[in-house]
Amino acid sequence: MPGSPLPQGTPLSGSQALGRVIRSVDDTFWIHAAKGGRRVLVMTPAFASATGLDPIELQGLTFAGTDYRCHLGSGALDLLEHLSRPTTVGQGVAFATALAEIEEPLHGVIYDAIASTLIPFNGAEMQPLSKADVLGRYMTGGVEVSADDVVALARICPKFDEGDLEAIVAAAGLASKKPVRSSGARTRKASASPQGVSPTPIGRFELPGRRALADFFNEHVIDIVADEGRYAALGIGFPGGIILEGPTGCGKTFAVERLVEHLGWSSFPIEASSIASPYIHETSRKVAQVFADAIKAAPSVIVIDEMDAFLSSREAGSQQHHVEEIAEFLRRIPEAAKNRVLVIGMTNQVDAIDPAILRRGRFDHVIHVDHAGRDEIVGLLQSLLADIPNDVDDLSELADRLAGRPLSDVAFVIREAGRLAARARKERIGSDEIAAALAKSPSRDADDQRRIGF
Template identity: 40%
Template sequence: MSTDQWLPNGADLGTDFKLRSLLQSGDGWQIFRTKGRSLVLVVDAALLDWWCSLALIEKDLFSALSIGGKDFFYLSSGADATIEPVSAGAGPQTKADALSFVYAWKETRKRLPDGSLQNSLFIERYSRLLPLTSEGSEIPDDELLGRWLTGGVNVSVSSFRRIHALCGWMSVRDLIDVVRSAGFEVPPGSELLDKPAALGSSNACLLGKDENKRNDGGIEDPLVPEINGNADIQRSFNLPGREALEDFFNEHVVDIIFNPERYRTMGIDFPSAIILHGPPGCGKTFAVDRLVEFIGWPSYAIDSNSVGSPYIHETSKKISELFDKALDNAPSVVVIDEMEAFLTDRRSGSSSGLHHVEEVAEFLRRIPEAISNRVLVIGMTNMIDMIDPAILRRGRFDHVIEVGMPSAEEIRSLLGSLLTGIPLSPGLAVEGFVKALVGRPLSDAAFFVREAARLAAKNGKAQLDDESLEAAFASLPQEKVTRATSIGFVWGEEKD
């Protein structure tokens, strides 16, 4: 079928349907604008019959006309609805536009569960996406929605931060509503991309809540899960082998991130900074890595490899640059490893020189700034007594947590978690290895299970047996173990 204009400008299709111009066309379809600013879709008989055979739309919604002895059919959009190709559309201009597309996509998927909708027409008035071909490359629906929201950028709605950056016309909360209405997940803490008024006034907090709790039309949207009020999001961070630390992170970090509105009404806008301290191998880094992975925010590491420099002023400059990156990409996480390398007591004889004082001062300045701008700060150290007291003052690090070497109970819990899903021989003697692993890092226990499973597979065994466990344990380095201690929470007195 030729894509030459089928109907001349000015053609009269009836009241309010005098065509003004051809807007878009393709194989079997053309879209015209009328003098009344409505849109008219004209399709040939073959395309309409195909849509009807898929039960996507009813034929009696179209009116018939004849062009050059051939049968065509047309329908109008109405005064305030759109007809446009999904692949070449300009995208929505309001939240209502976006939700209309989502509803059309969902209604279409009820009738056409499979098949590509990349090359289709969005008929807003009838809440349908009508495919134009059954062939061609198929993109997943999360990317289809991302392309339409951004006006053609190849991005999935799962990449929420990028979608937000490309949809500057829509607030974060509205964008979350749209994505969740489509049934897709939103990364935890995404609400925090939309920075509310400063928390200096409780009235500002309450005002922010009232402004955000409804959609554009002022009506609660039944398709959107409520994220505040009486239906808080329930998420749980798991840290096998470290129940106390797991509970702390869930209460003081995860719950605040996932349920911000509930906390904002009480003047709590963001999790406080945290220090984990304990002997090498106690599991500090493992715990922080798991938490960062769970939250899903971009993370930035400050350690001797990333910011250390022999040149005066260079280290403090790199520290500042890294905090700037975290602020630019907030919400994010800054992890300060080996804090004693940068933040030793300025009054001690082990730290000297103006450059060290400058580094500590840079941290003192940037940590409160980061927290107030939704950057989660987590520090780790093996030598808490060496840290400058000004750093430990509340308002910078509110929580100072001691992490001891794993106890027998913690190792037993971790092994139970790691062995879940692995075929085990009856009567497997795990308890003896629990006692042998006491005082070792949790990473040794994780390696022990992985290595035992590898050896069992290598030897063609269908189940993990005692022989494989013994061989795996023998491969562990023979280190001097540290006495196991339980995790503790220390809130020291405020220091000057």
Template identity: 45%
Template sequence: MSIEAWLPIGHELHDGTRCGKPLYGGHGWQIVTTAGGGRALLANEALHSKWVTSRIIDDSALKPLLFGSATFHALSSAPSKMLAPINECRSPNNKAEALSFALALKATRETDAESPLQDAIYVEPISRLLPTYTITSRVDDDVLLGFWLTGGARVSAKAGRRLSQMLSWMGSSNLTEVVSASGVMTLAKMAQDDAEQADLLQTEIADPIPRSSGDRGIDSDARFSLPGRPMLEEFFNEHIIDIVRNEERYAALGVGFPSAVALHGPPGCGKTFAVEQLVEFLGWPSFQIDASSVASPYIHETSKKIAEIFDKAMRSAPSVLIIDEMESFLADREAGSGGSHHRVEEVAEFLRRIPEAGKNHVLVVGMTNRIEMIDSAIMRRGRFDHVIEVPPATEEEVSALLDKLLSDLPKDSGVDQATLAKRLAGRPLSDVAFVVREGARLSARAGKLKINQAFLLSALDSAPSRADQGQSRRIGFV
């Protein structure tokens, strides 16, 4: 969607830089390019006044700029400094960038403890997150920090163990410093958690026999819920949750720990979201094998890394081990490519490790878009006992997801979910989430306090199926 520029290209700002085309925009603000690869933030009088009144910035941080009868406030940023909406920022390349964001979050919260920041603008030159006051359900600051650090994963910065696994390049001590600097978690609490994890590790070393799932038990009254996927929800409850919850009863009848599960279906059908929800419900440590974490051009190195991750998962049992894009490692060995001999070694490692993991209280979950490419030996029962297709969502499933997404948002009584569900049926569930978010953004941009049907339909019209368009969509909170 094109953005109508407030200022003509080449218009001179207060510091002599000249405006380029607009990159991002919302109700009351725009970010434009400037000569030399920099950017500039423009805010109208109303939004700037909110920032100043809330004391997030002082009146001199953005310089006034007259254009015709309108008054804007502008701030320029060098190419080396970030200036973008949070959901458009790239993840940090180093500790210094991560620390800068953490300090900006803390500085913002010291003067404004209430405003939602998931749609804020990160302005690194003044070390602030400037809220845009859009109509979205609030995201906690710890999740916001985790989202930004990981480049889009909805993981809490308080989940130290999981975050450390995802940001292994930073190192645990540096990550601790960053999280502490943000103010989302005190050093005392972090030290307590570190001590508890150290005690846990000592226990595991002294007694290498995996603890029962009950040692990290789940609420005996809670039922796992997966809006938009009732059949997958039922499968997880019956074949995983109930077995974990009633381990002794199942063991008495010869039924052991839940066996490995493989989910397959087209991109965007909700496989990853379903697994993330399951991991969160179980509350177990999770480990992931994907191309970015284990692939190596060196002989035997990929197999070695695979083995190391399985070993870590078993030491942390009960735990979940996720194999993403299974076809990258487990493609049919008979296909016979130039590197097939490495593939044989990798597949053999998985063949040995998957049954071993189950016996050691590690739930293995695989995901793939290309089930037909997977080696038949991997798909036999005894490795992946359950191979579940996750097809595009039906109208009823889309309606259930819309119920959840819209339940916490202010909306007009005229919002007709049935019409939306009918048009979104068969589309990726990620499209459903995008339409709700875009409808909320359009409503906020128009100055509305509630989402209405017209804006939701407009969002739907502007979001044709990615399969048809080949267009990319930006990441964002829902």
């Protein structure tokens, strides 16, 4: 971020002085901190003229022979994309009322929350926004949703019912796409399907080698989503969050991939590499966006991989942005289930995860997945060999030797046996290829690993 041409300590009227620069856009304006939690918008004269602000209310400031104009805010004064989303109807109406006074299209927006003033501006390469776009981003904390779609907005803003959101949208001079269903009452969520809804045709879920895990998913996910009306009549809503925890290579990812494939729903991944950002608020914004996209595509699945990497415990001394990210997940996870989004997390360090995340109501089930035993390995081998020409009759010895190892090792042995058979110009995998493949695939936990080099 470019620095301000005005240094800290530059005096203003009323015993105020400029503090550090917080924002900067195109060398046309800068937002500085000031004493008492106040902020100062410092502008070039050309920018000040384009904003429509009353020149009489702006302070003049000359530094190093250059003239500037200043607007002193009493508190929150920031760009739209950095504003905290409102927590009360009054805050939403105040923003919407200020928005109603602005002409479309909008590009950039600065908001003075205390004065309820919106300052529009044009920045380089900024895309034009409608008033509905601007209000939607403010209400949701950055999610790209049009505010006139009140039903979609209500899903992302659970603090407000449709009546509240209708009032806010009307204050902005916008027409809602969806009328209020009942005065002051929250919309009934899709998870509470009315009695008599026809069951969704979803067959029984099968997971080769993992009978117990498949039974869990059938009982707690498949049966519920296949007959939502019957469950809703007894007060059972859409399935809550599920965590699969266990050692690396135990088959967590494989199980989740098969479940998503069986459901046939859209899947939205969240992992450290996709959401982590060094910028304050950016990670939270990305998390909010993923949840919003999943809600729009509902029913859908959000898969959180290696959740311990970014949902670790908020111990004393944790950085503020990490606390904010945890808080964003705490808000979004219960909201997901209400909007027919299944959240599944995976971790091999469940003890490292923040206790608030693990509470029921967010993640209802924490399921331990261990390395596969002999019988589970037999089931997986039968599945892997089902569509491959082979003369392997007895899998028991192979299963004994692979028991307790990662499922990826099992799949690798079959792939390696196939490669050896193809290399020998054979048309079928035999016991010799299986034995040779197993010899080439020692456990990586063993002391006799193959070593290449010095």
